[in-house]
Amino acid sequence: MTKKLLFINPFVEDFTAYNLWAAPLGLFRIMEYHENIGDDVTYLDFLDGNFVGDDAATPPVYRSWERHSYWKREIEKPECLKMIPRKYYRFGANDDTVRKTLSEVEKPDKVYISTGMTYWYRSVLKIIDFVREIFGDIEINVGGISAILMPEIFEGKNVTVNTGKAQIPENITGTGMKYLKNLHFFPANLIEGCPNRCPYCSSVIFNPKVSYKDIPTLAKNLEKWHAETGFCDVAFYDDALMLRNGEMLRDFLDRLPSDVYRFHTPNGLHLREIDDDLCKYLEKYSFPQLRFGFETAFSRYEDKTSLNQLKSVVKLLKEHGFTNERIGVYLLCGLPGQTVEEVEKTIEIVAEIGARPYLNEYSPVPKTKLFEEHFKESKLDFKSEPLYQNNSVSAWRSPVFTPVVVKKLKEQLYRIYSASM
Numbered sequence: 001m002t003k004k005l006l007f008i009n010p011f012v013e014d015f016t017a018y019n020l021w022a023a024p025l026g027l028f029r030i031m032e033y034h035e036n037i038g039d040d041v042t043y044l045d046f047l048d049g050n051f052v053g054d055d056a057a058t059p060p061v062y063r064s065w066e067r068h069s070y071w072k073r074e075i076e077k078p079e080c081l082k083m084i085p086r087k088y089y090r091f092g093a094n095d096d097t098v099r100k101t102l103s104e105v106e107k108p109d110k111v112y113i114s115t116g117m118t119y120w121y122r123s124v125l126k127i128i129d130f131v132r133e134i135f136g137d138i139e140i141n142v143g144g145i146s147a148i149l150m151p152e153i154f155e156g157k158n159v160t161v162n163t164g165k166a167q168i169p170e171n172i173t174g175t176g177m178k179y180l181k182n183l184h185f186f187p188a189n190l191i192e193g194c195p196n197r198c199p200y201c202s203s204v205i206f207n208p209k210v211s212y213k214d215i216p217t218l219a220k221n222l223e224k225w226h227a228e229t230g231f232c233d234v235a236f237y238d239d240a241l242m243l244r245n246g247e248m249l250r251d252f253l254d255r256l257p258s259d260v261y262r263f264h265t266p267n268g269l270h271l272r273e274i275d276d277d278l279c280k281y282l283e284k285y286s287f288p289q290l291r292f293g294f295e296t297a298f299s300r301y302e303d304k305t306s307l308n309q310l311k312s313v314v315k316l317l318k319e320h321g322f323t324n325e326r327i328g329v330y331l332l333c334g335l336p337g338q339t340v341e342e343v344e345k346t347i348e349i350v351a352e353i354g355a356r357p358y359l360n361e362y363s364p365v366p367k368t369k370l371f372e373e374h375f376k377e378s379k380l381d382f383k384s385e386p387l388y389q390n391n392s393v394s395a396w397r398s399p400v401f402t403p404v405v406v407k408k409l410k411e412q413l414y415r416i417y418s419a420s421m
């Protein structure tokens with residue numbers, strides 16, 4: 001029997017949020033699967049849908065490569081974040097738009113709500129309340145990142161919390177293709193999981209084993225998507241895109257023309273996988289800016305990166321025509337046990353080597369090893385209040401990387417960026 005299903009991507013409340021190729025790919029896959037088995041699917045994107053704007057809000061601004069801001073309006077900060085001297089926003093639809101849009105939908109048999117960052121959990125709770133207000137006592141299923149990392153937050157709301165990957169037949173149906181057509185970029189995912197076990201990362205919780213996608217189908221889907229939309233930006237969603245010296249990536253690229261697409265790697269790439277052959281691919285196809293993962297030059301996570309590796313990869317990339325600005329290197333600051341000097345020196349070293357450092361403020365992720373370690377030193381109780389897990393709150397949690405210190409580090413970076421312009 002056909003079921004009426006409503007799928008929701010919630011709005012977000014945060015100090016900052018930007019669409020750097022974000023899309024609820026997990027939800028898309030489930031939606032397409034249900035459509036293919038004959039269910040009646042409705043999708044409401046309360047974050048980035050084309051109906052979420054209003055007169056009192058600031059509209060999105062588009063930057064290069066289809067990156068953009070969301071519709072936003074300032075809102076009152078939650079009481080527990082009042083000490084942070086920054087504005088707080090609702091990104092996406094306001095309450096009235098949510099109510100009105102839900103009221104216009106025929107009452108569904110079941111509602112699926114996607115969850116993003118753990119520190120966005122309040123938006124999910126609000127959406128659950130709106131759904132109950134409009135549709136009454138209806139079956140609600142919550143899934144995705146926060147549902148897996150902290151199911152207990154949603155359990156009191158009388159909803160089904162999906163604490164694992166959704167069971168959908170891989171690559172037969174459920175590629176999410178139909179819904180990708182509304183995007184200005186193509187989210188590509190070649191490999192699920194990562195063999196590394198960095199103590200701050202949750203990859204292994206989502207995917208205990210590494211598995212490979214059907215590359216020919218994925219390449220065909222991209223070509224179809226491009227033919228229908230005319231857009232050409234591709235963002236990789238992989239944790240370990242370069243695995244096995246980029247074997248899957250090279251297979252994917254070999255199936256595509258070299259002069260059509262722009263490829264983006266927002267998740268940190270693994271330095272140790274980069275060799276000369278892979279660099280030839282990175283040169284032949286358009287990769288406007290690579291981003292590598294590298295905690296500090298004095299890495300305590302030696303299995304993943306080392307300074308020598310970084311030096312030789314930067315040298316190789318330079319030989320293949322990459323300039324400093326095109327070699328981005330993610331650095332983490334605010335890790336438990338890390339010193340300020342260590343981060344300052346690493347910023348310097350990365351710039352000297354000829355790459356562009358990007359500073360990420362550490363954010364503790366539930367169920368990871370460092371979550372517990374950071375909790376012991378943290379000035380804020382981020383276990384009871386997940387809003388404190390936000391990377392924007394990092395300087396208020398850390399006893400070492402205080403707001404003054406982080407400001408200084410950002411100034412150091414700014415000087416480096418200005419000197420290279």
Ligand code: B12
Nearest residue numbers: 022023026112113117118142143144162165166202237266
């Ligand atoms: C790809 C990715 C991105 C992409 C965008 C992802 C997106 N969906 O919008 C980019 C590169 C843009 C990105 C950015 C960021 N990310 Co990110 N990202 C990931 C990554 C690697 C994969 C997520 C993904 O899309 N997977 C593919 C889809 C198909 O799988 P899925 O979403 O898990 O869905 C499956 C199930 O969960 C389930 N499911 C999903 N939704 C639903 C809904 C229902 C109802 C049901 C039943 C089931 C269900 O079904 C799906 C299929 O099996 C994860 C780590 C990981 N391995 O999961 C980090 C991760 C989610 N990111 C993280 C972070 C911190 C960020 C940033 C804040 C980083 C930064 N400082 O800028 C930004 C925020 C961006 C934003 N606006 O959302 C953290 C979140 C930590 C937290 N505290 O919540 C993670 C967990 C990585 C980590 N540090 O451990 N990210």
Ligand code: SF4
Nearest residue numbers: 194196197198201239
């Ligand atoms: S290499 Fe990246 S994806 Fe893999 S465990 Fe470490 S941080 Fe996570």
